[in-house]
Amino acid sequence: xxxxxxxxxxxxxxxxxxxxxxxxxxxxxxxxxxxxxxxxxxxxxxxxxxxxxxxxxxxxxxxxxxxxxxxxxxxxxxxxxxxxxxxxxxxxxxxxxxxxxxxxxxxxxxxxxxxxxxxxxxxxxxxxxxxxxxxxxxxxxxxxxxxxxxxxxxxxxxxxxxxxxxxxxxxxxxxxxxxxxxxxxxxxxxxxxxxxxxxxxxxxxxxxxxxxxxxxxxxxxxxxxxxxxxxxxxxxxxxxxxxxxxxxxxxxxxxxxxxxxxxxxxxxxxxxxxxxxxxxxxxxxxxxxxxxxxxxxxxxxxxxxxxxxxxxxxxxxxxxxxxxxxxxxxxxxxxxxxx
Amino acid sequence: xxxxxxxxxxxxxxxxxxxxxxxxxxxxxxxxxxxxxxxxxxxxxxxxxxxxxxxxxxxxxxxxxxxxxxxxxxxxxxxxxxxxxxxxxxxxxxxxxxxxxxxxxxxxxxxxxxxxxxxxxxxxxxxxxxxxxxxxxxxxxxxxxxxxxxxxxxxxxxxxxxxxxxxxxxxxxxxxxxxxxxxxxxxxxxxxxxxxxx
Numbered sequence: 001x002x003x004x005x006x007x008x009x010x011x012x013x014x015x016x017x018x019x020x021x022x023x024x025x026x027x028x029x030x031x032x033x034x035x036x037x038x039x040x041x042x043x044x045x046x047x048x049x050x051x052x053x054x055x056x057x058x059x060x061x062x063x064x065x066x067x068x069x070x071x072x073x074x075x076x077x078x079x080x081x082x083x084x085x086x087x088x089x090x091x092x093x094x095x096x097x098x099x100x101x102x103x104x105x106x107x108x109x110x111x112x113x114x115x116x117x118x119x120x121x122x123x124x125x126x127x128x129x130x131x132x133x134x135x136x137x138x139x140x141x142x143x144x145x146x147x148x149x150x151x152x153x154x155x156x157x158x159x160x161x162x163x164x165x166x167x168x169x170x171x172x173x174x175x176x177x178x179x180x181x182x183x184x185x186x187x188x189x190x191x192x193x194x195x196x197x198x199x200x201x202x203x204x205x206x207x208x209x210x211x212x213x214x215x216x217x218x219x220x221x222x223x224x225x226x227x228x229x230x231x232x233x234x235x236x237x238x239x240x241x242x243x244x245x246x247x248x249x250x251x252x253x254x255x256x257x258x259x260x261x262x263x264x265x266x267x268x269x270x271x272x273x274x275x276x277x278x279x280x281x282x283x284x285x286x287x288x289x290x291x292x293x294x295x296x297x298x299x300x301x302x303x304x305x306x307x308x309x310x311x312x313x314x315x316x317x318x319x320x321x322x323x324x325x326x327x328x329x330x331x332x333x334x335x336x337x338x339x
Numbered sequence: 340x341x342x343x344x345x346x347x348x349x350x351x352x353x354x355x356x357x358x359x360x361x362x363x364x365x366x367x368x369x370x371x372x373x374x375x376x377x378x379x380x381x382x383x384x385x386x387x388x389x390x391x392x393x394x395x396x397x398x399x400x401x402x403x404x405x406x407x408x409x410x411x412x413x414x415x416x417x418x419x420x421x422x423x424x425x426x427x428x429x430x431x432x433x434x435x436x437x438x439x440x441x442x443x444x445x446x447x448x449x450x451x452x453x454x455x456x457x458x459x460x461x462x463x464x465x466x467x468x469x470x471x472x473x474x475x476x477x478x479x480x481x482x483x484x485x486x487x488x489x490x491x492x493x494x495x496x497x498x499x500x501x502x503x504x505x506x507x508x509x510x511x512x513x514x515x516x517x518x519x520x521x522x523x524x525x526x527x528x529x530x531x532x533x534x535x536x537x
Contacts, residue, residue: 145499146502149502151501151513158512159515160513160529161512161513162512163511165509165511
């Protein structure tokens with residue numbers, strides 16, 4: 001498979017002007033650094049230029065990205081200040097709130113921040129980052145049930161774990177929690193604590209059982225965790241059966257079957273997964289579509305929702321977000337240098 | 340055990356840190372106008388306090404003796420409540436909140452499902468208190484001859500109880516009452532489920 005990806009690389013890279021990928025990457029990374037205000041990553045209203053939704057979770061992604069992708073180039077100051085902010089924001093329980101309710105701590109969000117803190121610790125060796133990551137990891141493990149699933153929320157007002165059993169993928173016993181495998185495995189490697197590995201093992205079984213690929217973004221999260229766990233064949237088969245038939249020749253992958261718009265992050269997540277399991281032609285189609293999305297706005301960031309031509313879709317909102325842009329950077333890097 | 344009598348405020352019943360923690364949890368979920376049933380109540384010291392504070396309380400136990408005692412104690416204190424000597428699974432009624440402490444871990448898996456299923460037909464909300472049966476510090480009851488929930492009746496692991504709750508309720512809270520707060524050797528848990536519709 002490695003040979004196949006390499007030859008496809010040569011073939012695809014020969015079709016674009018030299019340096020073109022790097023410019024798209026530079027623009028996108030600039031957006032990621034610009035979106036950090038007061039230590040937290042924001043989204044951008046594509047029309048008014050207003051920065052909104054300061055989001056601890058997605059700030060965690062930036063810590064992971066810049067730690068993993070740029071270890072030799074030094075960590076940007078904005079990212080280091082974000083890490084300090086995240087350490088300060090952490091509740092003594094180890095949990096993190098989302099951007100809209102300071103009383104609710106989210107398991108998924110906390111796990112993504114944990115990954116970011118641990119990744120940055122590996123580069124900086126700053127023990128405060130590791131301490132915060134350990135507290136976050138303990139919080140995440142405490143949310144797990146014997147069947148591997150995780151309570152999505154800790155309600156500080158009631159001092160209780162909380163779940164809406166019939167809610168959508170954010171508040172139920174959601175398969176997106178399988179993405180926490182990435183962070184838990186990292187924490188196991190960093191600390192040697194077997195509890196984190198056991199929690200990850202529980203999530204593997206749960207993720208395979210509960211995977212729901214109706215929508216690209218949550219489905220992608222679950223598959224990312226399972227791929228990190230080494231479930232490559234399972235992931236490849238589900239990508240082939242569930243997402244490949246929905247991919248259009250121009251690289252447009254709707255958020256769910258029949259919708260006229262894509263959740264851009266979700267499409268690119270699937271593009272990255274395609275690449276990693278060897279479905280490289282399909283991955284490249286998505287990359288080309290994502291580049292069309294990026295070209296629509298001078299900020300270098302990508303809309304949260306876009307149509308098949310890459311234009312802003314107005315069904316939900318008009319925002320450009322950091323997490324979709326971060327995934328775009330990752331896909332560009334995969335194609336630029338295979339990492 | 341951290342138990343002390345506080346007869347002046349709460350009548351003839353002893354009150355412990357555990358009682359206080361259960362009470363504090365209960366009143367998060369019970370409204371002033373709610374019809375509240377404590378099943379497997381024994382003499383119902385927490386229900387006594389609720390009733391004394393004006394809540395609409397009913398007590399149910401399969402044993403006549405504690406219910407008769409409760410009836411007497413409530414009457415002496417001039418506190419109103421309804422009393423039932425009955426198997427919970429035979430009880431008919433309609434309530435806003437059902438609650439129990441200390442019974443669920445004494446039931447086998449099939450019996451637990453039966454109780455939850457039946458509770459969901461009587462009320463949209465259920466609150467249970469139970470010990471951390473998987474704690475190394477918890478010595479589980481082992482007496483097969485005892486009625487479930489009484490004395491050292493046999494107890495089982497209930498680690499899967501939150502998952503079971505989620506089959507019957509739309510919103511589920513799961514809290515831990517730490518041993519040090521209760522002044523007992525092991526943690527206690529509480530589980531609250533409610534149905535959004537119907």
